[in-house]
Amino acid sequence: MHVSFEVAQEIIEKAVEKSKEIGVKMCIAVLDSGGNLKSFTRMDDAWVGSIDIAIKKAKTACYFAMPSGEIGKLSVPGSPLYGIEHSNDGLITFPGGLPIVDEEGMLIGAIGVSGDTVENDHLVAQAGVNVAGVCDIPKHPWRT
Amino acid sequence: MHVSFEVAQEIIEKAVEKSKEIGVKMCIAVLDSGGNLKSFTRMDDAWVGSIDIAIKKAKTACYFAMPSGEIGKLSVPGSPLYGIEHSNDGLITFPGGLPIVDEEGMLIGAIGVSGDTVENDHLVAQAGVNVAGVCDIPKHPWRT
Amino acid sequence: MHVSFEVAQEIIEKAVEKSKEIGVKMCIAVLDSGGNLKSFTRMDDAWVGSIDIAIKKAKTACYFAMPSGEIGKLSVPGSPLYGIEHSNDGLITFPGGLPIVDEEGMLIGAIGVSGDTVENDHLVAQAGVNVAGVCDIPKHPWRT
């Protein structure tokens, strides 16, 4: 489970702050380490279609403990994971989903952001992650 | 669409406050008037199974602009709406979902709460509604 | 996450042992505390239809941290949770699903058993739970 109510709220807050700073309208989802929704917000005028994408990006990052965009690199035609998005009731494999890993190398949850370019989605997700941990899997074995 | 980001956040805040006051752990969902997720939070130790129930209660209240429990009274065996929960990818027809209607009689969204008895779920939902409007449909025609 | 590979295997083993002792053919599922599948087995000649029921019973017990049959008592027509099985992509609310709670009051997973009478399903589930904890929520607050 790991990510707490307070931390999830703070992650959302920082992500919204970052979104305002760069002038974008985002959907932001935070999941616990089991992939279950912990906190969500949709900023005014964010696309309705981004609700599901934000949640699925976070799920993708959580389920494989890596940035959603990394899965995307491995799943284009001709790559080893081509078609992986057909699993788990749908994955989203472009950037904007990041795992949240604590200093001990423990996966504690994930964030997913959708609403603008994938670069901006990623930027906002990173701002959220910074509150609670890192999104790069540490060198030593990570755990769930 | 109607319910704004700020109002949705405030609704969640008041609902969490009420939950703490009565000592319960809740999942709380706020939808806009189109039935699309606006804001969500899961308090620590709230049941994972309540995530979907909170969202579905809010959806039920929003889709029919009436308390989820009112739909429930009409959908028990022998009643006119028996089986309605099979529509709309699943409804939840017991208390805890409330529409949010403004003073002009306009539906502006809905709240759904799950995590304790249906009485407490309703109480917390009502605390959320109070922030932004009423949950009884006014006498004059309501609109979406 | 909580329930470990070794413990999950041992739970399955004891549940199979109990099934053989009372002469029944079971499907047995063990989930972690996030509701994700950890271990599963289907004994020879167990009903194919019991695969999904065993998993859904475990999910039901995990998602609400109580025996699936307790949810069932609250969800018959006229009871407060009537229709709850329409949530969470389907719940199974008759006996055979049990949460697994450790001595500290922490939910660590759940077991679901299907294949015979609900009494026998429950008996086998209980044998599995005994390996790793209790299934009654302790008096002091439980946590996830």
Added chain:
Amino acid sequence: MHVSFEVAQEIIEKAVEKSKEIGVKMCIAVLDSGGNLKSFTRMDDAWVGSIDIAIKKAKTACYFAMPSGEIGKLSVPGSPLYGIEHSNDGLITFPGGLPIVDEEGMLIGAIGVSGDTVENDHLVAQAGVNVAGVCDIPKHPWRT
């Protein structure tokens, strides 16, 4: 149906043994010849997202009686089976799923493995298959 409880357990055991030998964390699923789940295990720290992928790889291998990766070669853009993964509630068409065929040329089940590179997934699946049969369809007609 064919693959027995004992054999399924032994397949899982050997696959786990192989996983430990090469230092990977896997989800391993064994299906009977009807495509129905027989046995499943998730090793500690294996990705949660691999649960569904392991099962879908096994399903893919079972439904078409050939390695999941072989289907993948036929389903890339421009190939005759392009888009086949949209059938059967989702297929996974990269390596890690293998049919299990006995010496008589009879399909008796399938194994699916997910958790590492597709090469390692395949290696572990092969270790499982070796317990009970072969995964190459024999020259003479195979049967289900």
